[in-house]
Amino acid sequence: MDWVKDFYEGSVRWWGEAESVIGERDRRRVALLHRLLGDAPKTILDLGCGSATTAAAFAQAGHRVVGVDLVDRSGFTAPLIAQAVPGALRVLQADFYEVDLGERFDVVTYWNGFGIGDDRDQRRLLRRIAAEWLTEEGTAMIDVFNPLVWAAWHGDVEHRPAIPEAGYHHDLFERNGFDPVSNRAELTWADAADAEERFTQYLRCYSPADLRLLLETTGLRLHRIVAGEEPLDPAAVHTGHLPLLEEHYEYLAVLKPD
Ligand SMILES: C[S@@+](CC[C@H](N)C(=O)[O-])C[C@H]1O[C@@H](n2cnc3c(N)ncnc32)[C@H](O)[C@@H]1O
Structure with a gap:
C-alpha cells in the first residue's frame, strides 16, 4: 500500500x-x-x-x-x-x-x-x-x-479538464486498467501540465x-x-x-x- x-x-x-x-x-x-x-x-x-x-x-x-x-x-x-x-x-x-x-x-x-x-x-x-x-x-x-464494471472500463482514457469555478484547478488524464487475475482496477492519473505529477491507484x-x-x-x-x-x-x-x-x-x- x-x-x-x-x-x-x-x-x-x-x-x-x-x-x-x-x-x-x-x-x-x-x-x-x-x-x-x-x-x-x-x-x-x-x-x-x-x-x-x-x-x-x-x-x-x-x-x-x-x-x-x-x-x-x-x-x-x-x-x-x-x-x-x-x-x-x-x-x-x-x-x-x-x-x-x-x-x-x-x-x-x-x-x-x-x-x-x-x-x-x-x-x-x-x-x-x-x-x-x-x-x-x-x-x-x-x-x-464492482469488478464487472471496472473490467468493462479497461483501456479507457478520460480527459478531465480543469473547471476552476468548481474548484478543479488541474487539467488531468485518467487511464483505466483492470487486472483480471487479481481482480484489481488500476487507475493512473496524470497532470497534463506537469509530467512529475502522476499517481496510480489500485482498487481491489x-x-x-x-x-x-x-x-x-x-x-x-x-x-x-x-x-x-x-x-x-x-x-x-x-x-x-x-x-x-x-x-x-x-x-x-x-x-x-x-
Ligand atoms: C477514495 S477516498 C474516499 C473519501 C470519502 N470517503 C468519500 O467518499 O469522498 C478514500 C479515503 O480513504 C483514506 N484512507 C486510505 N487509507 C487509509 C487508512 N489506512 N487510514 C485512514 N484513512 C485512509 C484516504 O486518505 C482517502 O481520503
Whole structure:
C-alpha cells in the first residue's frame, strides 16, 4: 500500500477544494442510511472520511459522527466542524489500521474506499470493525468496487479538464486498467501540465460472492446489497441484474455482526 498516502495527498492538491463542500452525493448517503436504518440519532464512525463532507452531512441530520482519515485535510474540515452542533462532528487524522478509538458506534461507514489494500488488509479492517468499533446491534455500510464494471472500463482514457469555478484547478488524464487475475482496477492519473505529477491507484474489487468469502472469520456477515435503488437479498437469485452487471462501479454492502 506504498502508493496510498502519496496518492491521496496528491488528490488533495487536485480535488481538495472541489470536494470540501457538502453536496448531492453526501445527502444521498444520508438519505440511504435513513431508508435502511431509520433516522433516529445514531453514533457513526466514518472511515476514510476524506474532507468529511459526508460526515458533516450526517452531523447536520442529527447524528454524532467521528471521521478518520490518513491525510491531513484540516484546512477543509475545520469550517465543517465549526458549523456543526458542538460535539456532533470530530475528525481525526489517523491510520485506521492503528487508531485506538476507545468507543463503539451504532454504524460504521466506509464510503468509496474499501479495497485499497490486499485481502489480508481488508480482513484486518473488517475484524477491527467487528471486534472494536461496532455495537452488538450495529451495522457496517461499506461501498465495494464492482469488478464487472471496472473490467468493462479497461483501456479507457478520460480527459478531465480543469473547471476552476468548481474548484478543479488541474487539467488531468485518467487511464483505466483492470487486472483480471487479481481482480484489481488500476487507475493512473496524470497532470497534463506537469509530467512529475502522476499517481496510480489500485482498487481491489469484490463481487458479492467474493465479499462473502472475504467476510469469513471476520465477525461480520453480508446482510444486504444496494446497487441502484432497491436493497437486494444476497441469498436470492439475481440472474441478469443490470445494475450489478453493467451500471454501478460500486455497490453498498450492508454488514451485521455474526
Ligand atoms: C477514495 S477516498 C474516499 C473519501 C470519502 N470517503 C468519500 O467518499 O469522498 C478514500 C479515503 O480513504 C483514506 N484512507 C486510505 N487509507 C487509509 C487508512 N489506512 N487510514 C485512514 N484513512 C485512509 C484516504 O486518505 C482517502 O481520503
